[in-house]
Amino acid sequence: MRDYWLSKLFFDLQTPAVADEYRADRAQVLARYPLKPEVRAAVEADDVSALAQRVNPYLLRFYFLMAGMPEDEFLRRIRENADGNIAREAANERS
């Protein structure tokens, strides 16, 4: 399931001028999108795990590259999320 406005934000940020504006003043660009509070909070916190569940993976990867997160850090965070999910599933099975 995709979050439409989050996806639209990431899609629009492919336009270099919008990306420049976003990097200069993130809040000003975010104000134009009716994001759910928890989604906006995830964006503001660079929460890769939370955003990964709401947007196409190609757009997710593009977004964090555009926002300046080093690829190694992006990979660490998204893999950490997957490892966490596996650990949680295992714990649920045991309980």
Next chain:
Amino acid sequence: MAKLVGVYASSHGPMIVRNWDTLAPDERGRLDAAFSELGARIKAAKPDVLIVISPDHWVNFFIDNLPAICVGVGEEHEGPPEPWFKAFPHRKMAGHPALGHHIVKTALERDFEPSVSYRLALDHGFCIPVWKAGLEPLPPIVPVILNDLEPPFPSVKRCYAWGGVLARAIKTFPGKLRVAILATGGLSHSIGEPTMGRIDEAFDRDCIRRFEQGDAPALFDFLDERLPAAGNGASEVRNWVAAHGAARGRGFELIRYDPIPNVYVGCGFASWTLT
């Protein structure tokens, strides 16, 4: 009447351009050899028009309007918009409206309803293979966007049938044209997922073997079972399946396969011997 003079497939991937200077000499050499052979085969076929089947990487379409298949019928297409792909030599590329419209007409007669665009931007999926293969002068292109990027996807079986539609359209086109088909994308790769960077070499080699065996139903079964676990980018093998359908499921020949972790892609190149 037009003639199908060649069917080809090629991987693509932004890292082939963005990371080119940091690839190991051996990696660059293997990619250069593959693209060079691909280009030589396409040029030897002397196509007047090239139908290129590729996904749209969030350039023309979004989730407010996401066609399964779109045929570019315009006189002209935009060059790649990716900021890192300024080296691509064409800001505009010629289309072939007559063939594009004939493909759409043929599709409707054969129970396909593709969307139509008079102006597409052709992203790296289209442009890396034609550029690296050295196709200059670039023949007019009829772009076919097949949605491999955002579910729901067209079935593998349907993609094969779509290739048959392309072959039929070429055969019935009322004009003397030499037409080649180039499918781009695949083989296994994973982008923006926890498995990003993983290449499923076992899948890729099994997949190549299925194409070589020429048993279309077996290929469908294999891909239905294995594609979902081969990384989201592996979905682009659907384009290869369309090419396979255009070649009536026979004559697949691997040009080269190299899993190249620094470009994140199991890089495959192929052509079909037409009978």
